[in-house]
Amino acid sequence: MSDQIHIPVTALTGSATLQPRIAVERSGSVEAFPANGRTFYLETFGCQMNVHDSEKVAGVLLHRGYRQVDSPTEADLVLYNTCSIREKAAQKVFSRLGQLRHGADRQLVGVLGCVAQQEGEQIFERAPWVNLVCGSASYRRLPELLAELEAGHRRVVGLDTNPEEPFETEFTKRDNPFRAYVTIIEGCDKSCAYCVVPATRGPERSRASDSILAEVRGLVDLGYTEVQLLGQNVNSYRDPSPRRLSFAELLDAVAQIPGLRRVRFATSHPRDFHPDIVQAIEANSVLCDHVHLPVQSGSTRILQLMNREYTREQYLERVESIRRARRPISLTTDLIVGFPGETEADFEQTLSLLDEVGYDGAFSFKFSPRPNTAALRLPDDVPESEKGRRLTVLQERQRQIQLRRNQALVGSTVEVMVEGRSRPGQWTGRTSSNRVVNFSSPRVPNLGEYLQVRIQAAGPHSLVGEQVL
Numbered sequence: 001m002s003d004q005i006h007i008p009v010t011a012l013t014g015s016a017t018l019q020p021r022i023a024v025e026r027s028g029s030v031e032a033f034p035a036n037g038r039t040f041y042l043e044t045f046g047c048q049m050n051v052h053d054s055e056k057v058a059g060v061l062l063h064r065g066y067r068q069v070d071s072p073t074e075a076d077l078v079l080y081n082t083c084s085i086r087e088k089a090a091q092k093v094f095s096r097l098g099q100l101r102h103g104a105d106r107q108l109v110g111v112l113g114c115v116a117q118q119e120g121e122q123i124f125e126r127a128p129w130v131n132l133v134c135g136s137a138s139y140r141r142l143p144e145l146l147a148e149l150e151a152g153h154r155r156v157v158g159l160d161t162n163p164e165e166p167f168e169t170e171f172t173k174r175d176n177p178f179r180a181y182v183t184i185i186e187g188c189d190k191s192c193a194y195c196v197v198p199a200t201r202g203p204e205r206s207r208a209s210d211s212i213l214a215e216v217r218g219l220v221d222l223g224y225t226e227v228q229l230l231g232q233n234v235n236s237y238r239d240p241s242p243r244r245l246s247f248a249e250l251l252d253a254v255a256q257i258p259g260l261r262r263v264r265f266a267t268s269h270p271r272d273f274h275p276d277i278v279q280a281i282e283a284n285s286v287l288c289d290h291v292h293l294p295v296q297s298g299s300t301r302i303l304q305l306m307n308r309e310y311t312r313e314q315y316l317e318r319v320e321s322i323r324r325a326r327r328p329i330s331l332t333t334d335l336i337v338g339f340p341g342e343t344e345a346d347f348e349q350t351l352s353l354l355d356e357v358g359y360d361g362a363f364s365f366k367f368s369p370r371p372n373t374a375a376l377r378l379p380d381d382v383p384e385s386e387k388g389r390r391l392t393v394l395q396e397r398q399r400q401i402q403l404r405r406n407q408a409l410v411g412s413t414v415e416v417m418v419e420g421r422s423r424p425g426q427w428t429g430r431t432s433s434n435r436v437v438n439f440s441s442p443r444v445p446n447l448g449e450y451l452q453v454r455i456q457a458a459g460p461h462s463l464v465g466e467q468v469l
């Protein structure tokens with residue numbers, strides 16, 4: 001692969017089994033569809049599931065003849081694929097919509113994703129210039145909804161709540177030329193007290209293993225060497241096909257596909273994280289040595305209030321099974337501070353868990369009360385300033401831990417997939433353990449290439465090294 005990156009449009013047939021039909025190549029593919037004279041702009045907020053949904057939505061639009069543009073002012077159709085996980089994320093969308101207020105006579109505006117599902121038709125009241133409100137459970141109906149918009153309907157709605165299958169499209173416009181996302185399960189059947197996702201993304205539905213494997217094979221044919229299997233809870237995967245593969249068996253099967261170098265998966269829920277997943281990683285070097293296992297809190301009392309369905313001790317058992325693996329597996333997590341009722345003692349337990357586990361990375365957030373969640377009925381009693389203090393303390397503690405863990409790698413040689421240039425003369429990429437490595441090289445490396453890099457220095461968030469020839 002050269003420095004020149006062409007964005008592939010991956011084609012799959014629309015049939016239920018989705019056998020791959022690699023109709024378009026890495027370059028020039030967008031022009032392969034007859035233009036309909038309309039343009040769209042699509043901006044995405046939120047998690048990797050949303051990013052990948054947008055890749056599928058773009059595939060639907062391109063196939064329909066729309067052309068993608070880089071700014072909302074140039075677009076006939078402006079789409080926001082929204083996130084509602086915390087209040088700030090949801091607010092961002094309304095400020096974006098405010099900026100479009102005056103374009104109503106010349107462009108159409110659509111709100112997709114989690115805010116769309118959560119707010120429903122109320123969005124039309126808050127922003128009357130919006131023309132389409134569509135949650136992820138209705139994306140299967142996008143062609144039909146777009147046809148209504150094209151026919152002049154000005155309030156088009158897709159707010160289904162009980163979809164039968166994951167959203168798969170005939171064409172997917174992948175934005176990342178190195179790592180291809182592949183959906184294996186959508187929705188969430190858990191009911192964590194703080195979380196909007198079960199309400200916004202609907203019940204869990206898994207995709208047939210044959211369809212997943214066919215898509216990954218197709219991606220390898222297109223030149224991808226890394227795939228990331230996606231789901232809100234990947235380890236709840238239940239193969240609906242007669243093969244009945246477990247999640248660990250699916251990992252094994254994906255890892256066997258010739259030509260793949262790296263397979264990642266996210267997110268794993270601690271309750272269903274069984275030793276067979278670690279065994280699969282041990283058995284297949286293609287499965288990356290990284291597990292993202294969100295803990296949320298180190299206090300069993302808070303975990304119970306959160307309805308996480310595990311205790312601190314059960315979580316630590318899972319960590320133990322990962323730490324015992326024959327090759328080192330890096331471990332990252334998500335944490336929430338200031339959940340209703342969280343005392344200083346509970347918070348101290350989260351800090352002690354950080355020390356005990358020694359995470360390689362952590363995303364941490366202040367609790368944000370959300371609509372349609374059980375925690376909304378609890379008093380949001382940790383003051384904002386105290387949430388802020390706890391977050392700062394936690395992030396500083398974690399920074400020190402990461403620094404120590406990264407420094408332990410100085411002097412070792414790691415395999416890096418080149419993803420870009422970090423500054424003139426310096427390149428950047430990732431290890432299998434998902435660490436960012438900035439490195440120098442005696443030659444100009446190709447993007448997407450795998451190189452050996454000797455680590456010379458380490459910071460809390462990245463490593464610095466030089467290519468070993």
Ligand code: SAH
Nearest residue numbers: 194195232267294334335365366367368370
């Ligand atoms: N399905 C994944 C994560 C989903 S959301 C899982 O179960 O782990 C990503 C992260 O956002 C969560 O892990 C949690 O740490 C955070 N989060 C979710 N709801 C939140 C809320 N109401 N306030 C603050 N953080 C929240």
Ligand code: SF4
Nearest residue numbers: 188190192195197232
């Ligand atoms: Fe939200 Fe919990 Fe489901 Fe994760 S498992 S998406 S945190 S409800």
Ligand code: F3S
Nearest residue numbers: 046047083084085114
């Ligand atoms: Fe946000 Fe929806 Fe993802 S709420 S985090 S975009 S599932």
